[in-house]
Amino acid sequence: PGHDPFQHLHDESYAAPFAVDRVGWRDMLSVAGRTLESLDGDWNFVLDLHDEGLRQRWYEDEPGPIAGWRVPRDYDDGDWQRTAVPSCWNVVRPEWTYFEGGAWYTRAFDFASGQPGERVFLRIGAANYEARVFLNGVFVGSHRGGSTPFFIELGPHLRQGQNRLQIHVDNRRRPERVPMNHTDWFNYGGIYREVGLLRLPPVFIRDFGAALVPGSAGKRVAVDVTLSDAVDGVAEVEIAGLAPLDLPVTAGLGRIEIDLAPELWSPARPRLYDVGVRFREDELRDRVGFREIAVAGQRILLNGEDIFLRGICVHEDDQALGKVTSEADIRRRFADAKALNANFLRLSHYPHHEMAARIADEEGLLLWQEVPVYWAIDFASPDTFSDADNQLREMIRRDRNRASVIIWGVGNENADTDARLAFMSGLAASCREMDATRLVSAACLINREHFRIEDRLSDALDIIGLNEYFGWYEPSLDGLRRLFANSDLDKPLIITETGADAVAGHDGAPGELFGETHQSQLYDRQLDLVESAPYVRGFCPWVLYDFRTERRQTGLQRGYNLKGLIAADKTTRKKAFATLSARYAELAQRQG
Ligand code: GCB
Numbered sequence: 001p002g003h004d005p006f007q008h009l010h011d012e013s014y015a016a017p018f019a020v021d022r023v024g025w026r027d028m029l030s031v032a033g034r035t036l037e038s039l040d041g042d043w044n045f046v047l048d049l050h051d052e053g054l055r056q057r058w059y060e061d062e063p064g065p066i067a068g069w070r071v072p073r074d075y076d077d078g079d080w081q082r083t084a085v086p087s088c089w090n091v092v093r094p095e096w097t098y099f100e101g102g103a104w105y106t107r108a109f110d111f112a113s114g115q116p117g118e119r120v121f122l123r124i125g126a127a128n129y130e131a132r133v134f135l136n137g138v139f140v141g142s143h144r145g146g147s148t149p150f151f152i153e154l155g156p157h158l159r160q161g162q163n164r165l166q167i168h169v170d171n172r173r174r175p176e177r178v179p180m181n182h183t184d185w186f187n188y189g190g191i192y193r194e195v196g197l198l199r200l201p202p203v204f205i206r207d208f209g210a211a212l213v214p215g216s217a218g219k220r221v222a223v224d225v226t227l228s229d230a231v232d233g234v235a236e237v238e239i240a241g242l243a244p245l246d247l248p249v250t251a252g253l254g255r256i257e258i259d260l261a262p263e264l265w266s267p268a269r270p271r272l273y274d275v276g277v278r279f280r281e282d283e284l285r286d287r288v289g290f291r292e293i294a295v296a297g298q299r300i301l302l303n304g305e306d307i308f309l310r311g312i313c314v315h316e317d318d319q320a321l322g323k324v325t326s327e328a329d330i331r332r333r334f335a336d337a338k339a340l341n342a343n344f345l346r347l348s349h350y351p352h353h354e355m356a357a358r359i360a361d362e363e364g365l366l367l368w369q370e371v372p373v374y375w376a377i378d379f380a381s382p383d384t385f386s387d388a389d390n391q392l393r394e395m396i397r398r399d400r401n402r403a404s405v406i407i408w409g410v411g412n413e414n415a416d417t418d419a420r421l422a423f424m425s426g427l428a429a430s431c432r433e434m435d436a437t438r439l440v441s442a443a444c445l446i447n448r449e450h451f452r453i454e455d456r457l458s459d460a461l462d463i464i465g466l467n468e469y470f471g472w473y474e475p476s477l478d479g480l481r482r483l484f485a486n487s488d489l490d491k492p493l494i495i496t497e498t499g500a501d502a503v504a505g506h507d508g509a510p511g512e513l514f515g516e517t518h519q520s521q522l523y524d525r526q527l528d529l530v531e532s533a534p535y536v537r538g539f540c541p542w543v544l545y546d547f548r549t550e551r552r553q554t555g556l557q558r559g560y561n562l563k564g565l566i567a568a569d570k571t572t573r574k575k576a577f578a579t580l581s582a583r584y585a586e587l588a589q590r591q592g
Contacts, residue, residue, distance in 0.1 A: 125193025
């Protein structure tokens with residue numbers, strides 16, 4: 001009301017009121033043990049190539065066919081296609097496969113308020129890349145970053161009875177975003193993780209953490225709690241079988257350290273404790289493992305013991321569903337990792353569904369999680385930094401109580417420039433500020449000038465990650481030999497990527513590119529070399545499954561990266577699978 005009804009035809013500043021960073025990591029809430037009222041299911045959906053909905057303010061509309069309903073031109077969500085939330089629009093209709101732009105999801109839902117003073121939040125598990133949320137005609141919040149959850153307090157805008165929710169999602173790639181225009185994975189769009197409402201009491205527990213204090217020989221446990229408001233009181237903490245304890249809270253914050261000597265979590269024995277935290281009428285419940293991860297010289301120590309990371313990288317990608325992930329999909333992924341005799345996964349190249357780390361906690365797998373600071377980010381831009389930093393902090397907040405997560409990755413294959421050094425050192429500092437219980441790494445490139453493993457960022461890292469494709473992009477493995485001979489590290493190194501494309505079912509002759517034989521032999525040769533370099537403390541090749549990527553359109557690839565050990569059907573194992581599995585079995589035996 002009060003605006004020029006034809007403004008959308010001549011004014012390009014229409015998006016200005018809807019800045020996309022209204023909601024960020026400080027708004028995050030723990031959902032551990034909480035019940036979400038699901039809003040998943042069929043929503044009304046339309047693509048909006050011209051941002052017509054923002055221009056014409058579709059959100060000012062009233063719901064449904066009700067008397068006095070004012071229908072703006074070009075808008076009637078009752079006529080739209082029904083589309084599932086969560087889903088990726090690219091796999092809903094063939095003609096939407098490559099769509100990049102804005103789209104609208106709308107639905108009505110009924111609401112009846114419960115306890116007096118109750119606070120209601122909308123939680124969106126993930127929407128790629130920007131989301132703007134409108135409730136009953138009001139812009140209530142927005143988020144950028146395609147892989148982390150966000151929370152919007154709906155409070156005063158909620159109505160008794162029917163409510164109307166409209167969400168604008170935009171997956172346009174942009175040079176200043178994280179990731180930027182150019183990636184080697186598919187740019188799926190949509191609300192592709194679960195959506196729900198959360199009802200909380202007037203003062204609630206925003207978050208808690210429970211972890212071993214580093215350097216306390218596995219004895220000391222720190223518990224901290226953050227409340228929604230700056231009140232004083234006592235939180236009751238119970239770690240089942242270990243201790244009930246009282247945690248004093250001042251101005252909404254509390255932290256204690258206490259000697260509890262818990263049974264430690266490890267891949268061999270993934271012991272989890274039931275933890276409950278209560279404050280007034282609110283309670284969070286979680287299952288938490290206690291473990292210590294550290295580096296000493298060239299070694300990685302888990303609970304004080306040397307560990308070699310037998311890893312595999314994996315994308316969140318599904319031929320049928322895009323980025324939508326289910327528990328069954330994660331369990332299959334982990335079962336395949338275990339069949340490989342792996343103890344470690346690199347969840348590349350963005351935060352995966354939060355279920356992944358929960359299930360890894362149960363199954364005793366170690367994880368690397370990262371943010372999509374991938375290739376040529378706009379490292380000089382402070383706004384790009386704040387976007388990346390926010391995604392990182394949201395990931396850390398979300399998964400802080402997951403014992404399985406041992407490494408935060410702050411970037412992948414970024415050229416060693418001054419701007420990148422400042423940017424990624426800043427991200428490493430954020431990891432350390434928020435989390436003392438994990439290591440920081442990045443997947444780095446080879447220094448071509450000195451042909452050495454040498455990166456100015458390594459001062460900011462605990463572990464150096466190295467992506468190298470000797471035997472594929474660089475045909476000869478001699479380079480790897482030379483690289484190891486030229487390099488001397490005072491830290492542990494993980495090979496964070498190496499591999500070769502192979503068309504499933506095509507054996508090929510030895511050395512024949514795109515054949516399974518070449519891929520399989522490459523794994524053996526790589527491992528022979530890698531095992532000879534004392535500072536290499538992890539091997540994490542590329543990649544578990546073939547995955548969709550727009551930029552690979554040769555006749556063999558047809559839009560897929562074929563470096564998987566398993567085809568995109570997630571079933572057909574290539575020869576290299578058995579090869580790596582056997583090598584990892586040997587390694588596991590040798591290393592105990
Ligand atoms: C890389 C990237 C990864 C690609 C891979 C490839 O170095 O980090 O995202 O998919 O190489 O297959 O080229």
